[in-house]
Structure formats: C-alpha cells, structure tokens
Amino acid sequence: MRGQVLGVDTRTGEGLVAGDDGNRYRFTPEDWAQRGEPAIGIKVDFEASGERALSVFPMPDTAGHRPVVAPPPHVPANDRSKIVAALLAFFLGTLGIHRFYLGRTGSGIAMLVLSITVIGLLVTGPWALIDMVRYLVMSDEEFALRYRRKG
Incomplete structure (x- = not known):
C-alpha cells in the first residue's frame, strides 16, 4: 500500500502514515526499512497489518522532499560530568x-x-x-x- 508520513516522534522514532485507503497506520523504528529516519510529508510504500505499517520504504523523490534524513547523533543523558x-x-x-x-x-x-x-x-x-x-x-x-x- 502507499501513503504519506504524517508525523514522527523524534524521541522514540515512532510515526504515523496516512494510507491511500484513508486509514492511518502506526510504525516503529524497526518498521522503517531504510537507512536514516522518516521525514514528515514523504510518500512511502508499506505493508498494512491491522493498524500497523510494516516494512515502510520511502518512495522516489517526486515532490521535492528528501526521502531519508540522517539521524542526529544520540548522546545518552548523564547527570555526571x-x-x-x-x-x-x-x-x-x-x-x-x-x-x-x-x-x-x-x-x-x-x-x-x-x-x-x-x-x-x-x-x-x-x-x-x-x-x-x-x-x-x-x-x-x-x-x-x-x-x-x-x-
């Protein structure tokens, strides 16, 4: 199925896709089948399983959006210097x-x-x-x- 990324939580990597069928599907970082992170507004191809989007792939760039954004470096929080x-x-x-x-x-x-x-x-x-x-x-x-x- 095809759809568009509606939103992505930058802390957890979880996101929401609006499918072409009119339904919304949730995905986790493990479902994102490409290097980098998903970006809001990009077109994706995915497998729908209930309310989940599995094997989410970015579609080739057709609207000027970058399909893959490199993740920011993750520095764990620490209370010690x-x-x-x-x-x-x-x-x-x-x-x-x-x-x-x-x-x-x-x-x-x-x-x-x-x-x-x-x-x-x-x-x-x-x-x-x-x-x-x-x-x-x-x-x-x-x-x-x-x-x-x-x-």
Missing part, C-alpha cells in the same frame, strides 16, 4: 573520591583503604592519574553510557 570526575581524580584521586562520584563504590573504598599506607599511596596515585586521563580522552557518549546512574 567527565570534567568534574577528572578534577576529582587529579586533586583527591588517591582517596578514591572520583570513584565514589561515578558510582564505583567498591573501587572507591579500595582506594580509600589503600591510601592509609605509603605503599598504598604509590598504588593509588598512578591509578588516579590513569583514571583522570581516561576520563578526559573518553568520548562523551562512552562516558555517559559507562557512568550513567542506574535506575
């Missing part, structure tokens, strides 16, 4: 404070206990320095995925 984590690792790293900040309580306790002795400081000092460098060179996406708050 890699700059703050790096600064904590630099200034208070031997005590493991940066680990507590990032929710890594177990290794934070280990660093805190190790820092009681001089030998432990020789271990936690380089450990904190390596952590600081890792945070700074890590991409924002990787940092957000690795250190986001659970639950």
Whole structure:
C-alpha cells in the first residue's frame, strides 16, 4: 500500500502514515526499512497489518522532499560530568573520591583503604592519574553510557 508520513516522534522514532485507503497506520523504528529516519510529508510504500505499517520504504523523490534524513547523533543523558570526575581524580584521586562520584563504590573504598599506607599511596596515585586521563580522552557518549546512574 502507499501513503504519506504524517508525523514522527523524534524521541522514540515512532510515526504515523496516512494510507491511500484513508486509514492511518502506526510504525516503529524497526518498521522503517531504510537507512536514516522518516521525514514528515514523504510518500512511502508499506505493508498494512491491522493498524500497523510494516516494512515502510520511502518512495522516489517526486515532490521535492528528501526521502531519508540522517539521524542526529544520540548522546545518552548523564547527570555526571567527565570534567568534574577528572578534577576529582587529579586533586583527591588517591582517596578514591572520583570513584565514589561515578558510582564505583567498591573501587572507591579500595582506594580509600589503600591510601592509609605509603605503599598504598604509590598504588593509588598512578591509578588516579590513569583514571583522570581516561576520563578526559573518553568520548562523551562512552562516558555517559559507562557512568550513567542506574535506575
């Protein structure tokens, strides 16, 4: 069946197609059978199954619309800053404070206990320095995925 995309939720990727039969059909990102994202107003070809549009393909460009729009880069939301984590690792790293900040309580306790002795400081000092460098060179996406708050 053929139709036209009426709307797309940019957060979820779910959309609505007006079929040539006068009915409306919902689709999910998994139903979109092309690279990129659907755009409002483009003509599509799809299989109708109840109120769902399956295997949605953009039709060749006939009305000046771009059939496929590249998706924007997705950066997961994060309530922690890699700059703050790096600064904590630099200034208070031997005590493991940066680990507590990032929710890594177990290794934070280990660093805190190790820092009681001089030998432990020789271990936690380089450990904190390596952590600081890792945070700074890590991409924002990787940092957000690795250190986001659970639950």
